[in-house]
Amino acid sequence: MIPKQLEKILLEVQKPSQYIGGELNSVVKNREEVNVRLAFCFPDKYEVGMSHLGMKILYSLYNSHPDWWCERVFAPDADMEAKMREHDIPLYGLESLDPITNFDFILFTLQYEMSYTAILNMLDLAKVPLRAKDRKNLWPIVAAGGPCACNPEPIADFIDLFFLGEGEEVNLELTELYVKAKAENWSKEQFLLEASHIEGVYVPSLYRVSYQPDGTIEAVTPLEPSVPAKVQKRIIRELDKVFYPDNFVVPFTSIVHDRAMLEIQRGCLRGCRFCQAGFIYRPLRDKHHNTLNNNAKCLCQSTGYEEISLTSLSTSDYDELPQLLDDMLPWTIEQKINMSLPSLRVDNFSKELMEKIAKVRKSGLTFAAEAGTQRLRDVINKNVREEEVMETCRTAFEGGYTSVKLYFMMGLPTETMEDIKGIADLAQKVVDLFYSIPNRPKGKGVQVSISCACFVPKPFTPFEFEPQDTMELLHEKQKYLLSCVKSKKISVSYHDADTSYIEAILARGDRRLSDVIEACWRKGSKLDGWDEYFDPQRWYDALEDCGLDGGFYANRLRSYEEIMPWDHLDYCVSKNFLIRENRIAKEENKTTPHCRQQCSGCGANKLVGGKCFA
Amino acid sequence: MRKIRVFFTKLGRAKYISHLDSNRCWQRAIKRSGLPVWYTEGFNPHMYLTFPLPLSLGYESRYECVDLRLLEDIPDEQVTARLNDSLPPDIRVFRCAEPVMDQKEIAWADYDILLCCENGEALSRTLNDYFEQDEIKVWKKTKKAPKEIDLKPHFQVLEQALCSEGVKLTLRCTTSIEVNINPSLLLDNFPGKEQIETVSTCRTMVYTGKMEQFV
Secondary structure (H helix, E strand, O other), rough: OOOHHHHHHOOOOOOHHHHOOOOOOOOOHHHOOEEEEEEEEOOOHHHHOOOHHHHHHHHHHHOOOOEEEEEEEEEEHHHHHHHHHOOOOOEEEOOOOOOOOOOEEEEEEOOOHHHHHHHHHHHOOOOOOHHHHOOOOOOOOEEHHHHHHHOHHOOOOOOOOEEOOOOOHHHHHHOOOHHHHHHHOOOOOHHHHHOOOOOOOOOOOEEEEEOOOOOOOOEEEEEOOOOOEEEEOOOOHHHHHHOOOOOOOOOOOOOOOOOOHHHHHHOOOOOOOOOOHHHOOOOOOEEEHHHHHHHHHHHHHHHHOEEEEEOOOOOOOOOOOOHHHHHHHHHHHHHHOOOOOOOOOOHOOOOOHHHHHOOOOOOOOOEEEEEOOOHHHHHHHHOHHHHHHHHHHHHHHHHHOOOEEEEEEEEOOOOOHHHHHHHHHHHHHHEEEEEEEEOOEEEEEEEEEEEEEEEEEEOOOOOOOOOOOOOOHHHHHHHHHHHHOOOOOEEEEEOOOHHHHHHHHHOOOOOHHHHHHHHHOOOOOOOOOOOOOOHHHHHHHHHHOOOOOOOHHHOOOOOOEEEEEOOOOOOOHHOOOOOOHHHHHHHHHHOOOOOOOOOOOOOOOHHHHOOOOO | OEEEEEEEEEEEHHHHHHHHHHHHHHHHHHHHHHEEEEEOOOOOEEEEEOOOOOOOOOOEEEEEEEEEOOOOOOHHHHHHHHHHHHHOOOEEEEEEEOOOOOHHHHEEEEEEHHHHHHHHHHHHHHHHHHHHHOOEEEEEEEOOEEEEEEEEEEEEEEEEOOOOOOOEEEEEEEEEEOOOOHHHHHHOOOHHHHHEEEEEEEEEEEEEEEOOOOO
């Protein structure tokens, strides 16, 4: 039954089907027959959250347990939120349509820093007190995981506990502990203390943070002797054997990534120095091509999707890619299923590979060059040479492609205006290349799109010490880039510098930012990932109200000795390694070979018993 | 190749699926069912499906249909079963058969409408006054410019009764490929609509001009 209150408002909002569940493969259980109820919350709109693979995996995994019921919850869009508040409808789970206020767990996935205010808004809509200390009961336990949990300090005051690393095992262990706690009537304090003994669980309220007069951290100290001084992340050692869902919830309304997804590997062997994912998911592990082919068949069969994407951080680095494509091509072609391969690298994009993906349907090609000059690409350890970019584009053009998208970043450490000009020059060379090819596609012009993001220094990367460029400088660089582009065949788009500045503050922030995030939410921030809802002024005002300086977090160079807010979290890339990489980048302009060529001693090998590659 | 007409219900949560989304939902369900359906042979082949009567967002229905073409001969009962295995729970197929009538023959549809309100008797009286006018002129949006039409010849009240929630109506409205009169059009122009708290509408049957059940 749909609650009457909800019936009243659903026809007054855009795309009501996103608020009502009932999709194919959504899991509905009998509330009387389950003993743990979990709300898996994605702090963004349905169309974004439903595209996220991690949520699909954990949703299926939790629900594979007969006594647990995990439901999906997304941030309502502004029109729906207004109606919910007007009619006093608390945030509810899409499967049962019950308010999540008294669920056992409210789980958030932290995919990007700009979603933090959405978390507060969702807790508020759920009528749950925002601050962990104001929630006295054993339930709901508000927990969070995902990439941003590697520096969860800015939201530490709101969340009871964080999952570090991969969730397939630790999430279940924690739920088992909770079942025991509930049966034995534990207090919340007792539960959290016991939880902190599980590897991969970080309970921020069990640590005290003290600061130096200059605002940097003096120490992070556990409050109880049994609480670990350093919490180590969890990984799945044997990825080939890990749980993988045999179906996905198939939405009615269209979402951002509306397709089946196949996770072919975790981690990345490249070590690009700006890339957080490249470090926090180490070491690289992959799945056997037979396992993947079976997963893929099963998913396409259970969802009816006509597209499947092979996802990973660097798909063309997957050793068994040719075998996997050979396995998958016959049946995907027969069933008219399109295969897409995001995250291809320019240095190993072969003609054979292109022909294989083009057999089904031709889509656009995107390559990440990241920086405009060889010098800067070496600094960031993007081991890509200009000749390789050109060779790849030639292959693509000769294969009939006429548009190429190139990704860059600006504001990278050691960057000069020469490097910015290099971006435009590289794009121009690609245009010139197109017209120099005798057998280029006829009757069509070439289109080269430059997409330029602002660099945000992130924890657990060799650039975690680096200042972000000031917004003034970023704006200047953007203008300069536009002035360097001479051809109409080249289009330029870039990220908003304000967003990147706020992201930089939050990414390397400490616990004092919890007050800023709350103040900003009270001023009206709730979906900051969306341009139409984002107002940087709210953040500037909130920082000022709390007496904090954004520049301290975003634009300050840290010494190698400084204690970072996340130093008590262990992602198994050692600080010495990060310092070494930072030095090599800035002082020697040298690159580091990738993991298969030579181990660079980051420390992640201890997670797999000493050797990353058999 | 064999033409087949699939009859189904769209109830409960499924009423919030728009026509466009419903179409996609069917495509995927058919794909999952593995039924050998015919694809168009253009540059971008797509599954050939036709819905004679799009259902408005927010309406339930006990009598929807979709036409498709099968490349192999599969018994009707099996088609029904395989589709039901593949569709979301609130869309259910109850019959499949060779189409008898042309979609163009559709002329009328019946709707059960529940009007929830405080005072059913008062609402019922205002409804009577509204329905009994000699003509009911309203502006109807069309593909070109809005057009004024008289609704009077396009609907009949088959039943009007009080119930615990308010008033229950059964309406028969003109429903064809050329002119489609939606019960909402009638109610949106009803002067007493302020009295109505919520409206639930369910299409219950579709007829031809000769008042035969559309099959």
